[in-house]
Amino acid sequence: MSDEYENKSGYQAQSSETMTGTGSGVSPDMDYVRPAENPEQDLYHAHSFIEKWVFCQDAKVIGVQYFLTAVFTGVVGLILSWLMRLQLGFPGLAGFITAEHYYQFVTMHGMIMVVYFLTALFLGGFGNYLIPLMVGARDMVFPYVNMLSFWMFFVAVAVLMASFFVPGGPTGAGWTLYPPQTILEGTPGHGWGILLMLISLSLFVIGFTMGGLNYMITILQARTRGMTLMRMPLTVWGIFTATVLAMLAFPALLVSSIMMTLDKLLGTSFFMPTILKAGEVLEYGGGSPILFQHLFWFFGHPEVYIVALPAFGIVSDLISVHARKNIFGYRMMVWAIVGIGALSFFVWAHHMYVSGMNPWFGFFFASTTLIIAVPTAMKVYNWILTLWRGNIRINTVMLWCLGFIVTFVNGGITGIFLGNVSVDVPLSDTYFVVAHFHMVMGIAPLMVIMGAIYHWFPLVAGKMLDEKLGKWHFWTTFLGAYSIYFPMHYLGFIGVPRRYYEMYDSPYMTSGVGLNEFISTAAFIVGAAQLILVFNIVKTMKTGKKAEKNPWKANSLEWYTSTVPPEHGNFGERLPVVHRWPYDYNVPGAEEDYLPQTAAPSEVAHTEVEKT
Amino acid sequence: MDETNKKEQPSSTHKIGIYLWIWGLLFVLSFFSYLVDWYQFQGMLRWSLILFFMFLKAGLIMAFFMHLYWERYALVNVLLWPMTAIVCFVALMVAEGKYTLFSRLFYFFVGG
Amino acid sequence: MSDPKIEGFELEKGFRGMAKDTGSDQTMFKGVHWGKAMMWIFLLSDTFVFSCFLIAYMKGRASTPVEWPNPSEVFALDAFGVPVPLLLIALMTFVLITSSGTMALAVKYGYERNRKMCGYLILATALGGLTFVGMQAYEWSKLIHEGVRPWENPFGAAQFGSFFFMITGFHGTHVSIGVIFLFIYCYKVFAGHYDEGKRGWFTKMRGDYVEVEILGLYWHFVDLVWVFIFAFFYLW
Numbered sequence: 011m012s013d014e015y016e017n018k019s020g021y022q023a024q025s026s027e028t029m030t031g032t033g034s035g036v037s038p039d040m041d042y043v044r045p046a047e048n049p050e051q052d053l054y055h056a057h058s059f060i061e062k063w064v065f066c067q068d069a070k071v072i073g074v075q076y077f078l079t080a081v082f083t084g085v086v087g088l089i090l091s092w093l094m095r096l097q098l099g100f101p102g103l104a105g106f107i108t109a110e111h112y113y114q115f116v117t118m119h120g121m122i123m124v125v126y127f128l129t130a131l132f133l134g135g136f137g138n139y140l141i142p143l144m145v146g147a148r149d150m151v152f153p154y155v156n157m158l159s160f161w162m163f164f165v166a167v168a169v170l171m172a173s174f175f176v177p178g179g180p181t182g183a184g185w186t187l188y189p190p191q192t193i194l195e196g197t198p199g200h201g202w203g204i205l206l207m208l209i210s211l212s213l214f215v216i217g218f219t220m221g222g223l224n225y226m227i228t229i230l231q232a233r234t235r236g237m238t239l240m241r242m243p244l245t246v247w248g249i250f251t252a253t254v255l256a257m258l259a260f261p262a263l264l265v266s267s268i269m270m271t272l273d274k275l276l277g278t279s280f281f282m283p284t285i286l287k288a289g290e291v292l293e294y295g296g297g298s299p300i301l302f303q304h305l306f307w308f309f310g311h312p313e314v315y316i317v318a319l320p321a322f323g324i325v326s327d328l329i330s331v332h333a334r335k336n337i338f339g340y341r342m343m344v345w346a347i348v349g350i351g352a353l354s355f356f357v358w359a360h361h362m363y364v365s366g367m368n369p370w371f372g373f374f375f376a377s378t379t380l381i382i383a384v385p386t387a388m389k390v391y392n393w394i395l396t397l398w399r400g401n402i403r404i405n406t407v408m409l410w411c412l413g414f415i416v417t418f419v420n421g422g423i424t425g426i427f428l429g430n431v432s433v434d435v436p437l438s439d440t441y442f443v444v445a446h447f448h449m450v451m452g453i454a455p456l457m458v459i460m461g462a463i464y465h466w467f468p469l470v471a472g473k474m475l476d477e478k479l480g481k482w483h484f485w486t487t488f489l490g491a492y493s494i495y496f497p498m499h500y501l502g503f504i505g506v507p508r509r510y511y512e513m514y515d516s517p518y519m520t521s522g523v524g525l526n527e528f529i530s531t532a533a534f535i536v537g538a539a540q541l542i543l544v545f546n547i548v549k550t551m552k553t554g555k556k557a558e559k560n561p562w563k564a565n566s567l568e569w570y571t572s573t574v575p576p577e578h579g580n581f582g583e584r585l586p587v588v589h590r591w592p593y594d595y596n597v598p599g600a601e602e603d604y605l606p607q608t609a610a611p612s613e614v615a616h617t618e619v620e621k622t
Numbered sequence: 623m624d625e626t627n628k629k630e631q632p633s634s635t636h637k638i639g640i641y642l643w644i645w646g647l648l649f650v651l652s653f654f655s656y657l658v659d660w661y662q663f664q665g666m667l668r669w670s671l672i673l674f675f676m677f678l679k680a681g682l683i684m685a686f687f688m689h690l691y692w693e694r695y696a697l698v699n700v701l702l703w704p705m706t707a708i709v710c711f712v713a714l715m716v717a718e719g720k721y722t723l724f725s726r727l728f729y730f731f732v733g734g
Numbered sequence: 735m736s737d738p739k740i741e742g743f744e745l746e747k748g749f750r751g752m753a754k755d756t757g758s759d760q761t762m763f764k765g766v767h768w769g770k771a772m773m774w775i776f777l778l779s780d781t782f783v784f785s786c787f788l789i790a791y792m793k794g795r796a797s798t799p800v801e802w803p804n805p806s807e808v809f810a811l812d813a814f815g816v817p818v819p820l821l822l823i824a825l826m827t828f829v830l831i832t833s834s835g836t837m838a839l840a841v842k843y844g845y846e847r848n849r850k851m852c853g854y855l856i857l858a859t860a861l862g863g864l865t866f867v868g869m870q871a872y873e874w875s876k877l878i879h880e881g882v883r884p885w886e887n888p889f890g891a892a893q894f895g896s897f898f899f900m901i902t903g904f905h906g907t908h909v910s911i912g913v914i915f916l917f918i919y920c921y922k923v924f925a926g927h928y929d930e931g932k933r934g935w936f937t938k939m940r941g942d943y944v945e946v947e948i949l950g951l952y953w954h955f956v957d958l959v960w961v962f963i964f965a966f967f968y969l970w
Contacts, residue, residue: 044742047760054938154937166735223772230762231771237761257775260706261782269790269900277885278896280794293885296800296892298722301793303788308711355707359714368721371714535817588759641842645835648848651965659806659820659969668969680958686952687838689947694745695752697763697771701778708785716788719796726799731763 011519019113019353026035032411041117041585051148053230053579065161068578069154070226072160073139074470079160080131085448087122088537090115091128101512101532109511113182116509117199120185124313125214128455129382133218134163136462137225137249143568145248146586148579150224159224162217169210176202184509189281189302190294193274205274205422208267215260215267223254234567236588240344241607241622243566243592244337248323250318252353254547258355259312262443262598263500266305277386303365307358309379315354317451319347322389325414327592328461331407331564333400334603336593340393344577346392347384347547351380361432373612380427383422390419401596401603406480407562409463413488414454424499439509442502445495453491460487463543468557472574473550476560490536497525534618563604566592627722636692680689738765773948777955780908784959787904788966791897800816803889805968808877823968826869827960833862834957844928852946853923859953860916863909874899898967906961908956910961912949919949928952 056062067070094115095109097352105346107115126351138156142149146358150156173180182198183191192195192204199207229242229250244251269280273294280293281302330337359367360375375553394417402408424446437443460483504518544590560569572582599617611621631711665709685691690698738745745764746754755764763771784808795802806819812823840855877898881888888896922941931940 044759047740052940081919091736152772152937154939182794209860214717219776222779227768227772227774231766231768236759238757239762239865241759258707258823259784261779263784263787264783268904272884272896272900278893278900280887281744290758296798298797300722301790304718304793305790306714308786356710366725368718370717372712478958569761586875635797636842638842641835641838645831645838648831649828650836652824652831655825655965656820656827657967658845662806672965672969676961679961683834683954683958683961686959687834688951693766694755695749695764696755697774699752700763701774704778704782708782708789711785711789712792716791719793722793722797723799726797729937730799 018286022282033534040467040615041589043589046235046585048232050242053149053153054153055578065157067157068155069138069150069156069468069581070578071140071575072156073135073137075160076130076138076163078132078134079164080135083122083170084114084127084131086171087105087119087127088540090122092537095533099510099527099533106113107120107321110182112511113184113509114180114198116159117182117184117187118170118180121128123169124317124377125211126170128317129218129313130460131555132317132455133225133226133249133253134160136266136320136324137253138221138246139466140245140568141225141249142232143231143576143580144243145587146237146567146581147228148581148585151227151232152224152597155220156224159221160212160215162220166213166217169206171593173199173206173210176206178202179441181207186303186306187264187270189270189273189297189299190283190285193270193282194285194287194292199331205271205493207270207276210310211267211297212264212271218256218260222253222257225249226257234585240341241353241588241591244323244326244340244343244347245320245566246323247347247497248320248326250580251318255312255319255351255354256316259309259316259329261309262305263309264538266302266309268272270302286592296499300362300365300367303362303367304359304439307361310361311358312351313436314447314451315350317455319351321414321455323345324462325584326389326393326396326460327566328407328458328465329396330593330595331562332405332411333397333402334595335396336595337402338395338398339388339548340593341537342388343392347390349385350382353378353385357382360429360434363431364438369532370507375428375519376431380419380426383426386422390415390422405464406475406477406484407461407465408597409481409484409488410457410464413484414457414461415455417449417491418454421446421454422439423446425450437502438501439507440506441498441506445498446501446506448495448498453495460484460543466568467547467550468561468574472556472557474557474561475550476546476554479542479546479549483539483546485540486539487536489533490532492537492541494529497529501525563602564592565594565604565606568605570608590619594622644682646649647682648679649673652680655679740764757882767944767948770944770951773951777951779956784901784904784962787901789961791901791966794893794897795891797894798891800891803887803894805970807914808882808889809968820968822869822873823964826866826873827964829862829866829869829962830957833855833859833866834954836862837953839855839915841847841947841950844923844943847929847943849923849926849929852943856916856920856923856946860920863913863916863953867906867909870902870909901963901967905959906954908959911957912953915949916953919946927959931959 040556054067056066056068063071074402088137093104093519094112096104098114124197130491138150140149178201180199181187181192181203183200183204186521187204187207197204229246233242269278272278273280273282277293279294281299283299284293284295285292326337326343337595357375357378359371363372363375393411426443428437428443428446464475464480467473500520504522506513506516506518506522514520516522557574559574562569567586568576569581569587570586571577587610588607589610590605590607592607594600594609595605597614597617597619598607600614600619605614605617605619645676652675655672658675682685690701743758743764756762758764765920767958774885780782810817810819811822836858840852840859842853843851845902866969877895882895882898884896884899886892923946926932927941928943928945933940
């Protein structure tokens with residue numbers, strides 16, 4: 011049995027790196043890096059097609075699996091949003107959309123996009139693919155658990171999708187699933203739909219916990235030699251902090267799911283108050299709906315940052331690479347990420363200003379909410395200062411990054427409105443809120459995802475995506491997204507409530523009708539514009555130009571693998587040794603405009619590079 | 623074997639006495655917290671005694687049985703700081719529970 | 735456990751040491767096995783699960799206008815014709831703390847590579863856990879017999895039964911999972927898998943006595959949660 015696990019590719023333990031100093035007049039120990047603490051990871055190499063592509067233990071394949079599954083759910087979410095816009099823009103045009111269906115679309119669109127699409131895509135997809143490569147590990151630390159994590163996610167998605175086909179259809183309670191209406195008659199999907207949703211969420215949490223442990227321990231305990239925490243790319247910092255948030259916030263979701271399942275199945279009354287229905291008192295009584303809201307938002311608010319922080323991290327790296335300039339204020343960026351993460355556990359009830367909670371809470375949560383704007387604003391300044399006087403390449407990736415900054419600032423500023431209790435009360439449950447959160451955690455992270463796809467596609471597939479098509483893709487998406495969400499702010503100001511199936515002849519809809527038609531049309535175009543990306547990928551895979559190694563001339567380790575795309579084990583015989591941060595671009599005196607993280611001090615002694 | 627096992631030297635074990643001591647202490651503390659109920663202490667005295675024995679027992683288990691006392695500060699801090707979020711959650715839910723009770727009594731019984 | 739020796743790195747004590755470890759390359763928790771670090775982080779996450787349960791219980795109990803049942807009467811047990819408050823709970827606590835002690839010793843003997851002692855102590859722990867689960871089953875059946883249901887109970891607020899069955903049930907599930915793993919590890923210790931570094935059945939990773947400590951962490955955590963449940967549910 012044992013020969014199966016012999017080191018086939020000849021990986022060797024490398025605890026005795028020899029010290030070499032080749033530069034002129036350089037002392038040899040300036041290149042010294044401590045010997046390896048971790049022994050060489052023994053990897054289980056796949057033996058069959060199934061082990062290699064289905065139940066695979068290679069984090070890169072798992073990342074792609076996560077990515078594709080998440081994109082599939084995202085497409086479902088997109089189609090649901092089309093159906094919603096069809097109803098809102100042209101009421102009655104599609105006769106099959108009843109009010110019940112509309113609520114189901116709203117609910118499933120929200121839940122899918124937030125949890126099953128964005129969270130899974132950033133942490134499961136980008137996290138799995140990039141973490142081991144960027145910190146210089148051969149794989150995640152527990153490859154088997156990592157594989158289980160994906161399949162648990164897959165089952166969760168399957169259960170979620172199954173709810174479209176059960177009697178009564180999926181739940182239509184809104185993505186926040188507020189009791190008591192969630193599980194009472196009259197809400198679409200109050201039987202099977204909500205049960206499957208809760209089961210699916212629980213499975214997702216369990217699956218994610220398995221993955222999250224992997225991401226955290228890989229980053230904390232399995233970095234390569236020389237890779238200190240403060241030399242990690244910000245992508246890794248963003249994903250890491252988001253994972254910590256997820257590990258601590260998902261428990262609240264799990265608990266509220268379990269409790270609501272019991273309310274539904276056993277008739278307990280955790281969240282169910284005494285209810286009069288058509289003159290009769292229901293069997294429920296004595297529970298607290300507000301408790302559910304607290305538990306839900308104790309998960310829900312960190313969840314916003316679970317989506318946003320990886321986007322912050324990734325966009326920082328993309329901007330730095332494509333502006334050929336070091337990231338401005340790296341340490342500040344790291345502390346901002348960590349600070350936002352820590353603060354995000356103390357702001358949850360700003361989603362509940364109108365819920366009837368203890369009125370004193372408004373003051374506390376408005377304060378913490380406005381404090382969290384400080385590190386966020388710091389990050390925006392730093393992105394702009396990174397661009398300032400940089401050698402900017404206006405390519406597709408950079409366009410997506412610029413699009414991100416614009417949409418994020420836009421969404422962030424409306425957030426400051428909504429964070430104040432007195433401003434929030436008239437605006438809550440209007441389209442202003444819809445516009446705000448779509449801008450800040452829908453469109454902005456999506457821009458980063460798109461940028462990241464164009465940036466890392468050469469690494470994953472070994473071919474360069476077409477730039478021209480990419481620019482078309484960007485401009486239609488960016489302008490289209492603005493056409494959708496910018497008018498929504500106005501709809502909110504004139505008081506149009508969200509989640510309404512149809513506005514009929516409401517007096518304030520005189521100017522709203524035309525606007526709704528315009529928004530819907532833009533939504534159809536933007537959704538369809540994503541086909542440009544699909545076409546681009548298909549075309550590139552068929553006829554695209556082969557990517558050279560490290561096509562963007564980037565510094566971070568993922569571009570310095572033994573092969574492109576990287577094989578199992580990532581780095582060939584020897585793991586890279588890191589000597590600097592990944593942001594040494596345009597260092598005065600260097601031959602090239604970039605210094606890889608692996609460049610030893612003696613090799614670059616003649617440049618003006620700073621010690622990092 | 624050496625390729626997977628991180629550190630071959632066994633993390634030096636502790637004398638058996640310390641485990642037996644803690645073990646005994648846990649029994650004694652559990653007995654004390656049981657006595658709180660036996661003698662039916664009420665009010666602040668009851669709460670403070672219950673919480674005191676609870677945290678003492680929890681601390682002993684974590685520090686010695688789970689070896690946290692001998693772990694490096696980096697690990698200890700990573701594990702303990704997140705508890706501030708829980709503390710905040712508890713504090714706010716105490717306030718919220720009181721408010722809910724107030725509004726129930728006020729609107730259902732007093733008749734607001 | 736105690737400070738390991740690390741080539742080319744001098745470990746310092748206290749907060750200075752923490753700053754230095756955090757600032758260093760490769761690992762942040764110096765000398766901590768990957769699996770052990772993973773278990774700690776998992777337990778942190780699990781702590782949040784139990785905290786949320788207990789916070790929900792606190793909120794539910796604090797805001798009910800109906801009287802909450804008096805635990806020391808509800809959980810009293812007749813011993814020789816005299817109702818003794820919390821007798822069964824006291825016994826359960828005793829059993830769980832005993833098993834926690836045997837587990838701590840099992841970890842110690844595991845690191846000393848004392849296969850026999852380690853195995854027997856794990857077996858004792860598993861049996862203690864099994865006893866605990868059995869006593870909990872007895873307690874549940876007694877309460878159900880008395881008319882306590884998740885949705886109602888004869889003593890007072892309906893939420894009492896809901897929270898009781900849910901939280902002790904969730905804790906009991908943790909104990910049961912722990913017992914299953916204890917039996918598996920007991921077999922693996924006696925079969926010598928950790929002495930020869932035999933590969934795991936599923937993960938294909940080499941075995942080592944550190945796994946006993948990892949399981950031990952989980953088991954002590956279950957005990958730890960019981961300390962909180964004991965205080966908040968039975969004494970409060």
